Amino acid sequence: MGEAAIKIGRKHKSVFKDKVMELLPNGGNLNACLTCGACASGCPATGLEGMDPRKFLRMAALGMDEEILSSKWAWMCTMCQRCIYVCPMEINIPQLVFHVRKSWPRENKPKGIVGSCDQALKNDTCSAMGATEEDFEFVVNDVLEEYREGQPEFAEMTADINREGAEFVLNQNSREPVTEPDEMVPLWKILHLAGADWTYSSKGFAAENYCLFMAEDPNWEKIVRLKAKAVDDLGAKYWLNTE
């Protein structure tokens, strides 16, 4: 409270809002805001950069595209969708945030996210940490062998890679094989004890997709399609993304 009201001194055209409305069913209801503030009151990003979801939406509605683009807030909203969940009009603010991210020039986007996306595009593994298919296969087989020997109750445990016809293909976040391989083992044990018929795929093994976070449509789609194709090529029924 107490802050000066935002004055609209010139005519604006709300390009963002119009574009997002074209994308969404019912225009994402972006014109239906009751300004109740349920979104802002339950949003952990409220207050960061002097912004909140209601303000963001209202600024878009008022055509303040430049002001929205110059705020870093779009990178501080996690697009968790709680605002849509509590909104009486189910307004899709996260899609607006996604579109604002998309509108940032690549060179200005957060370097950490860009770097992870670029790494993922380098290899068919889609690993944001740059792990190759050979790296992944080596680590998995090495750890599996150690545990089969060290814990004879699990001598029959498997962690196959690229086995055709399994029921499940399992993804694995790159962090485990790259930095803490022992953390892969508890899940293998659970799958073994449950009698699950599963395999990894060396292509597209990595669960993460930073190109999605940086809102680069062709690249995140490329990654998703590559992973989905790997699952289809192995003839699996289900694609499991891990914890």
Add this chain to the structure above:
Amino acid sequence: MYAQWIREGKLKPSSEWNKERKIKFTVQDPCQLVRKTLGDPVADDLRYVVKAVVGEENFVDMTPNKSNNFCCGGGGGFLQSGFPEARRAYGQTKANQILATKADYCITPCHNCHAQVHDLSDINGHAWQTVHLWTLLCLSLGVLGPKERAYLGDDLVDVDVFHPEMGEE
């Protein structure tokens, strides 16, 4: 999925290890899995598994929870975005919710949540441990070895160790 396997009797976890210890656990509902994808039924399944593993009386829910749960701040690329101060300010709401449960452990069945909630604990005086569900499930199945305990605290690191000799280098 874990819930289905437990119901079918394929997995038989026991919370006996926590009967006397009474270590308290809460859980962070992953936005991606619960609110954005499968809704409250999967959150109920998650609680079914957690209670089977740690004991019903040792589970403390956060408020709000399930589909209404607050994001921890680990999603959407925030961890890699280069705004650590904003990320921690965002996460303090979650940290306060975890602290309010007085739980010793926060279970995070999502990779981003695990990294963020772990970091939030570090800046809140290491008030809780942050653990994957797979770790606790294996503990309750009696098959958690000595090198699979990176995220357990001193209170659990020596409990029911499977093949302890593997930890002796």
